Amino acid sequence: MLACAIAAIAFAGGRVAPRAPVSRLAAGRVRMAQFDYDLAIIGCGVGGHGAALHAVSKGLKTVIFTGGDAGGTCVNRGCVPSKALLAASGRVREMRDDAHLKSLGISVNGVVEYDRAAISNHANGLAARVKGNLVNSLVALGVDMIEAKGALVKGGQKVQCVGQDRVVTAKDVIIATGSVPFVPRGIEVDGKTVFTSDEALKLEWVPDWVAIVGSGYIGLEFSDVYTALGSEVTFIEALDRIMPTFDQQIAQVAQRILVRPRAIDSRTGVFAAKVTPGVRGEKPVRIEMIDAKTKELAEVLEVDACMVATGRVPYTQSLALDAVGVETERGFVQTNEMMQVLTKPGGQVVPNLYCIGDANGKMMLAHAASAQGISAVENIAGTVHKVNHEAIPAACFTHPEIAFVGLDEAAAKKRAADGGFELGIGMGNFRANSKALAEAEGEGVAKVMFNKKTRQVLGVHIVGLHAADLIQECANAIELGTTIDQLAMITHTHPTLSEVLDEAFKGAVGRSAH
Numbered sequence: 001m002l003a004c005a006i007a008a009i010a011f012a013g014g015r016v017a018p019r020a021p022v023s024r025l026a027a028g029r030v031r032m033a034q035f036d037y038d039l040a041i042i043g044c045g046v047g048g049h050g051a052a053l054h055a056v057s058k059g060l061k062t063v064i065f066t067g068g069d070a071g072g073t074c075v076n077r078g079c080v081p082s083k084a085l086l087a088a089s090g091r092v093r094e095m096r097d098d099a100h101l102k103s104l105g106i107s108v109n110g111v112v113e114y115d116r117a118a119i120s121n122h123a124n125g126l127a128a129r130v131k132g133n134l135v136n137s138l139v140a141l142g143v144d145m146i147e148a149k150g151a152l153v154k155g156g157q158k159v160q161c162v163g164q165d166r167v168v169t170a171k172d173v174i175i176a177t178g179s180v181p182f183v184p185r186g187i188e189v190d191g192k193t194v195f196t197s198d199e200a201l202k203l204e205w206v207p208d209w210v211a212i213v214g215s216g217y218i219g220l221e222f223s224d225v226y227t228a229l230g231s232e233v234t235f236i237e238a239l240d241r242i243m244p245t246f247d248q249q250i251a252q253v254a255q256r257i258l259v260r261p262r263a264i265d266s267r268t269g270v271f272a273a274k275v276t277p278g279v280r281g282e283k284p285v286r287i288e289m290i291d292a293k294t295k296e297l298a299e300v301l302e303v304d305a306c307m308v309a310t311g312r313v314p315y316t317q318s319l320a321l322d323a324v325g326v327e328t329e330r331g332f333v334q335t336n337e338m339m340q341v342l343t344k345p346g347g348q349v350v351p352n353l354y355c356i357g358d359a360n361g362k363m364m365l366a367h368a369a370s371a372q373g374i375s376a377v378e379n380i381a382g383t384v385h386k387v388n389h390e391a392i393p394a395a396c397f398t399h400p401e402i403a404f405v406g407l408d409e410a411a412a413k414k415r416a417a418d419g420g421f422e423l424g425i426g427m428g429n430f431r432a433n434s435k436a437l438a439e440a441e442g443e444g445v446a447k448v449m450f451n452k453k454t455r456q457v458l459g460v461h462i463v464g465l466h467a468a469d470l471i472q473e474c475a476n477a478i479e480l481g482t483t484i485d486q487l488a489m490i491t492h493t494h495p496t497l498s499e500v501l502d503e504a505f506k507g508a509v510g511r512s513a514h
């Protein structure tokens with residue numbers, strides 16, 4: 001394990017040992033500095049890691065506070081183990097889908113079984129491996145790592161090792177402390193029968209009937225895992241439709257593919273107001289739902305387990321933000337577009353202090369955290385840089401996947417009305433795509449929306465096979481300003497799923513792809 005200080009750092013008497021603080025500047029110049037470090041990063045998730053790697057490439061002498069949790073949410077309790085569960089359970093689903101196999105000319109003689117503990121080991125072993133790689137990459141690049149939590153100190157440009165009499169000074173500081181699951185009042189989490197994704201990822205059991213509170217990314221991905229492994233799922237969703245955070249048309253198609261054919265039912269327009277844990281195999285979990293509008297008791301459900309997937313809250317409590325005069329918005333640190341921390345919403349810039357990733361709440365995705373980290377370092381190094389969040393893609397790794405970039409249709413229509421332009425839309429279909437049909441997976445659509453005046457792409461939404469990989473082409477187009485006409489002229493490989501997008505681009509400009 002990491003000692004409090006590993007790699008090149010040594011502490012003495014509460015201060016960093018008097019090693020000459022030297023900045024390794026990109027141009028090869030070497031200067032003595034008045035700080036221990038050029039950059040201190042608080043939090044070693046994907047955001048902090050991305051910032052650290054970029055800082056090294058810029059020649060900045062960098063220290064990172066891991067808080068004993070190198071890898072953070074994505075590696076230990078998020079993207080990595082969840083995708084491993086989805087990969088394994090997806091195979092089970094596929095091999096148990098007789099009709100689909102038969103359409104390919106395959107039959108599986110015998111029962112398709114899975115080993116729950118082995119799937120769990122796959123997910124958690126992978127997380128441990130990726131965490132090891134992440135730590136090694138930082139050590140190899142000479143980033144100093146401190147295992148303690150970091151807290152801000154009055155006057156700024158200083159970080160305290162929490163619980164220790166040690167302070168590190170740095171010219172610039174990046175906050176990258178991430179988020180934790182949000183559990184609404186009235187829901188009692190025991191980690192066994194009522195749990196969040198933190199516990200669900202350990203896959204300690206597969207309940208026969210699990211209620212999932214919230215039908216966003218986490219709820220949807222876990223409904224995919226659980227139904228593949230044989231559970232029945234009931235969604236409890238506060239808003240009036242499931243998947244409310246997705247483009248409405250895409251959510252409707254997704255519902256047809258991912259919900260209706262599966263052992264899933266749902267309650268919408270209700271809050272899980274009181275959830276009381278049970279005892280596995282003995283006493284059910286009791287869920288009291290209230291109507292979201294009238295607040296009257298709507299229904300009581302008794303299920304084997306309840307997963308709470310109602311969003312995430314920033315993990316900023318241990319930072320001592322008040323020491324540097326920063327007020328948060330519900331815990332989220334406010335920043336401007338350069339990731340510089342503001343004293344409060346709409347407030348002044350706090351000099352030399354940046355915040356990236358889930359802790360600022362701009363876009364709670366791993367690659368967004370990393371992109372913001374790189375951007376903050378660019379600004380620290382003196383190159384003004386702003387992340388274009390409308391060019392950052394997102395994906396939900398169900399079978400098949402849902403992916404999007406930019407605006408949804410409601411937001412695009414509003415932008416068109418406000419901006420006085422006409423909105424163009426092109427559609428592509430998986431059912432007419434040779435590759436999708438070869439896989440016997442012809443369900444799904446792609447929708448591209450663009451500004452008819454400037455021809456710029458505003459948003460793309462895909463539900464269908466490998467949507468998460470397909471969306472990247474569209475993210476690149478938004479980032480680089482490629483017009484819909486240019487996209488429609490680009491040659492797509494045949495036969496590939498990318499031709500679904502080719503059809504959407506060509507359709508958008510009034511041409512046929514066939």
Ligand SMILES: Cc1cc2nc3c(=O)[nH]c(=O)nc-3n(C[C@H](O)[C@H](O)[C@H](O)COP(=O)(O)OP(=O)(O)OC[C@H]3O[C@@H](n4cnc5c(N)ncnc54)[C@H](O)[C@@H]3O)c2cc1C
Nearest residue numbers: 043045047067072073074078149150178357358364365366
């Ligand atoms: C189940 C699940 C699945 C997900 N799947 C995906 C996915 O497929 N794709 C995707 O893009 N995103 C996914 N996400 C979201 C993604 O995990 C987060 O957006 C991402 O981890 C945010 O990175 P971050 O660096 O901002 O914060 P985190 O990864 O949360 O890292 C912050 C780190 O800072 C530490 N810390 C906190 N306070 C201190 C302190 N005072 N001092 C030092 N350290 C501190 C924390 O312990 C943590 O290690 C998923 C999330 C979950 C929960």
Ligand SMILES: NC(=O)c1ccc[n+]([C@@H]2O[C@H](COP(=O)([O-])OP(=O)(O)OC[C@H]3O[C@@H](n4cnc5c(N)ncnc54)[C@H](O)[C@@H]3O)[C@@H](O)[C@H]2O)c1
Nearest residue numbers: 214215216217218219237238271272309310311364395396
């Ligand atoms: N594939 C991915 O990229 C991925 C996967 C998992 C998580 N994440 C990230 O993690 C974050 C959290 O995911 P999430 O699914 O928990 O949040 P979410 O915000 O996507 O969805 C939460 C859902 O819970 C509902 N809800 C909230 N309180 C409720 C209550 N009391 N009763 C019933 N319904 C309630 C909301 O209406 C919403 O639909 C997301 O912002 C996402 O960015 C990303």
